[in-house]
Amino acid sequence: MSETKKFMYLNRRAPYGTIYALEGLEVVLIGAAFEQDVSMAFMDDGVFQLTKGQDTSDSDMKNFSPTYNALGDYEVNKIYVEQESMDDRGLTLDDLQHLVWEDEDEDYAKKPSIRVVSRQVMADLLEEQDVILNY
Amino acid sequence: MSLEVNGTVYETDEEGYLADLNQWSSEIAEKMAIDDGANLTQPHWEVINFLREYYEEYQIAPAVRVLTKAIGKRLGKDKGNSKYLYELFPYGPAKQACKYAGLPKPTGCV
Numbered sequence: 001m002s003e004t005k006k007f008m009y010l011n012r013r014a015p016y017g018t019i020y021a022l023e024g025l026e027v028v029l030i031g032a033a034f035e036q037d038v039s040m041a042f043m044d045d046g047v048f049q050l051t052k053g054q055d056t057s058d059s060d061m062k063n064f065s066p067t068y069n070a071l072g073d074y075e076v077n078k079i080y081v082e083q084e085s086m087d088d089r090g091l092t093l094d095d096l097q098h099l100v101w102e103d104e105d106e107d108y109a110k111k112p113s114i115r116v117v118s119r120q121v122m123a124d125l126l127e128e129q130d131v132i133l134n135y
Numbered sequence: 136m137s138l139e140v141n142g143t144v145y146e147t148d149e150e151g152y153l154a155d156l157n158q159w160s161s162e163i164a165e166k167m168a169i170d171d172g173a174n175l176t177q178p179h180w181e182v183i184n185f186l187r188e189y190y191e192e193y194q195i196a197p198a199v200r201v202l203t204k205a206i207g208k209r210l211g212k213d214k215g216n217s218k219y220l221y222e223l224f225p226y227g228p229a230k231q232a233c234k235y236a237g238l239p240k241p242t243g244c245v
Contacts, residue, residue, distance in 0.1 A: 033198060062194070070193040073201045108208065 005130040006037045011046035013135065016061050021049050024135030025067060032074035039078035040071075041122060043085045050081065050096040050114070065097065072101030077113045084119045140166045152234050156190075159237030167235050171226070175235070179223055181210055186236040196241040199229040 009028050015021040032038060042050060049068070056063040071079070079099060086092065093116055100110040117125070126132060136147045140162050146154040151167065153159060164183060168175045175183075185206060189197055197205065199217070207215015214220075220228035229241045 029195070029198065033200065064194055066192060066194045070195055070197070070201075073197065073205065 004037050007131045008129045009040045010134045011042045012044040014045040015049040020135045038076050041080045043082040047085045052097050077101035079113045081116050082122050083116050153237040156237045164235040182232045183236045190238050196233045196238045
């Protein structure tokens with residue numbers, strides 16, 4: 001079997017208005033089948049993708065925010081959110097969906113997937129990756 | 136393409152997936168199965184109903200790997216394996232069961 005690589009999907013855009021966020025999420029779900037070491041990072045307006053209570057009824061776009069809750073099923077459970085990007089937009093962890101994954105080895109215990117990290121830590125994480133895909 | 140059930144015509148895509156999932160009914164699922172030469176039994180419905188609930192919650196049809204794991208958790212390990220699911224849905228559990236459930240083809244399924 002080939003060596004596992006570290007893949008990071010970097011999300012920097014607001015969820016609606018462009019198709020980037022939805023396309024990026026779909027690529028993550030498809031890519032999850034390849035059993036690589038996958039993580040996602042959210043910074044700049046990308047942090048809005050994870051917010052609770054999204055309502056797209058006045059737009060022509062489907063509200064795909066529930067799909068982020070499926071990431072745990074796809075074993076995507078490292079979701080990094082940049083602290084400074086949240087601060088700049090007046091957001092806190094409480095404004096984001098509570099994303100979890102189930103640990104099969106611990107009787108499906110639900111564990112949080114989101115980790116809020118500083119810009120410096122984010123830079124270090126980016127440095128560690130083999131592949132970065134930017135949406 | 137289209138599908139006729141009890142005198143009503145429903146629009147489908149070129150692979151027979153229902154265009155509007157809000158139009159779904161169990162009669163539509165049964166008609167699709169008959170057209171494939173299959174007969175839906177209780178074990179089929181367990182999977183179809185699971186898929187509809189999954190879609191309702193997450194707005195996606197799960198990949199087959201995710202489906203298998205989730206069925207195992209929900210319905211027991213003896214059902215959460217690809218042998219069991221392929222026996223029920225020989226054309227591929229995610230693909231075929233999603234079609235009968237009125238869902239779009241699973242993301243990443245080509």
